[in-house]
Amino acid sequence: QKEVEQNSGPLSVPEGAIASLNCTYSDRVSQSFFWYRQYSGKSPELIMSIYSNGDKEDGRFTAQLNKASQYVSLLIRDSQPSDSATYLCAVNGPDDMRFGAGTRLTVKP
Amino acid sequence: GAVVSQHPSRVICKSGTSVKIECRSLDFQATTMFWYRQFPKQSLMLMATSNEGSKATYEQGVEKDKFLINHASLTLSTLTVTSAHPEDSSFYICSARGQGAFLFNEKLFFGSGTQLSVL
Numbered sequence: 001q002k003e004v005e006q007n008s009g010p011l012s013v014p015e016g017a018i019a020s021l022n023c024t025y026s027d028r029v030s031q032s033f034f035w036y037r038q039y040s041g042k043s044p045e046l047i048m049s050i051y052s053n054g055d056k057e058d059g060r061f062t063a064q065l066n067k068a069s070q071y072v073s074l075l076i077r078d079s080q081p082s083d084s085a086t087y088l089c090a091v092n093g094p095d096d097m098r099f100g101a102g103t104r105l106t107v108k109p
Numbered sequence: 110g111a112v113v114s115q116h117p118s119r120v121i122c123k124s125g126t127s128v129k130i131e132c133r134s135l136d137f138q139a140t141t142m143f144w145y146r147q148f149p150k151q152s153l154m155l156m157a158t159s160n161e162g163s164k165a166t167y168e169q170g171v172e173k174d175k176f177l178i179n180h181a182s183l184t185l186s187t188l189t190v191t192s193a194h195p196e197d198s199s200f201y202i203c204s205a206r207g208q209g210a211f212l213f214n215e216k217l218f219f220g221s222g223t224q225l226s227v228l
Contacts, residue, residue: 042221043220043222
């Protein structure tokens with residue numbers, strides 16, 4: 001049984017700060033990793049995908065992957081109140097995609 | 110980007126009735142569709158995986174006779190909640206994985222979700 005672990009939060013940061021979200025996974029076969037953002041009552045939307053070790057940057061978002069440690073993270077720079085949402089870590093296996101429980105982020109003005 | 114259309118967005122029904130939820134991939138062929146359920150303030154829980162033309166694979170604890178899944182074509186999958194009860198009230202979300210390039214294969218495209226309320 002694959003497991004994807006996230007701190008449920010809530011994580012609260014002031015506007016303009018860096019928000020750091022972490023995720024660990026247990027299935028060594030996993031090759032693809034994703035971060036989704038979900039607003040209350042809405043479907044998840046894809047923010048970042050990462051496939052190889054290291055950092056991947058896209059605007060204010062940076063995903064980091066360490067396959068040896070089975071660890072993936074998301075950094076949000078210059079956090080904005082509109083970033084307040086639940087962030088889901090997702091790990092892709094050969095048959096399905098598993099999600100973490102999500103971390104609730106609140107960015108305070 | 111790829112679009113997955115899910116209907117209805119919200120449904121309220123009486124206990125004992127059946128509800129059908131449709132999920133369509135609008136501009137790509139979805140070889141695999143996933144159905145998730147999400148209770149308030151909880152994460153997405155995978156209910157079942159369906160591949161076009163074959164029977165769905167249900168996760169442990171999900172009653173296949175209660176949650177009927179049909180994936181008859183590469184663009185349409187349906188989830189029918191039979192004899193719904195108040196405990197079935199939840200947010201149901203479909204997602205689709207397409208065929209084609211490696212990266213396209215990996216991503217999931219989500220429907221907008223269906224909020225089911227059983228009275």
